[in-house]
Amino acid sequence: MLNNIFVIRFLGFLGLIGISLLFYSILMEVPHSMQEVQLPEAETQVYSVWALPSEEVTGRVKKLMGGLRSEFGGPQFEPHVTVVGAIRLNEVEARDKFQKGCRDVKKYSATVKKVDTGTFFYQCVYLLLDPTTEVVEASARCCSTFGFNSSSPYMPHLSLLYADLTDEEKKKAQEKAYTLDESIGSLSFQITRLALYKTDTEDKSLKSWEKIEEYNLSTN
Incomplete structure (x- = not known):
């Protein structure tokens, strides 16, 4: 009888040691596992910075853009000068x-030289x-x-139409733009705001394009 009790107690003691060793091994593994966990990188998107004209000029240009789209198609977008x-x-x-880039820019003036045409979708017809x-x-x-380096010299322009058109x-x-607004080729306006836009250039419908933030430029 005493031998049975001793055996039972001994087995119980061994069980406690086994459980303790199990918990110890788990605790030892936790820090190691945590070190291996890597947080996912923040998702990246394509962004652009736009200069926005005054409300008055925006309304005038939107009317012109609408007239061109009615005949030649293309997506709708806000009048802007890519910065x-x-x-x-x-x-x-x-x-x-x-935010850092905007602090170094003051309100400035822009003057249109002419209505011109380009060679690809995003520079179809522009000021x-x-x-x-x-x-x-x-x-x-x-x-x-932004650490942005362009492969070509900066060509400031305000797009009027995004489309894939023939040269004709x-x-x-181009001719219709002058018909819709005869003095558009000599327009001068103030750049008073900059805006950060999400602009996936693969999305020609522009449905994914979105304004993220806007900044009012100071005068001095």
């Missing part, structure tokens, strides 16, 4: 760089702007903050 071209970042980085020092410097300062159709659209 920083498409660059891939996560949203936190994009917002931070946008070519005079590349004055202040226009070019506004872009250069923001591009520097582009010429007709």
Whole structure:
């Protein structure tokens, strides 16, 4: 009888040791496992910085853009002058760089030289702007903050139509722009705001394009 009790107690003691060793091994493994866990990287998107004209000029240009779309098609978008071209970042980085870049830019003037046409979808028909020092410097300062390097010299412009047209159709659209607004080729306006936009250039419908943040420029 005593032998049975001893055996039972001994087995119970061994069981406690086994359970203790099991918990100890689990606790030892937890830090190791935690070190192996890697947090997912923040999702990146394509962003651009746009210069926005005054409300009055925006309304005038929108009317012209609508007239062109009614005949030549294409998606609707806000009148703007691209300051920083498409660059891939996560949203936190994009917002931070946008705020820093805007602080170095003051309100500035822009003047249209002519209605012109380009060679691809996003530069189908546009208002070519005079590349004055202040226009070019506004872009250069923001591009520097974003670390954006363009493969070609900055060509300031305000797009009127996004579309894939033939050269003949582009010429007709160019002529219609002057018909719809005779003095548009000599328009001068103030750039008073910059905006950060999400602009996936693969999405030609522009349905995924979205304004993320806007900044009112100071005068001094």
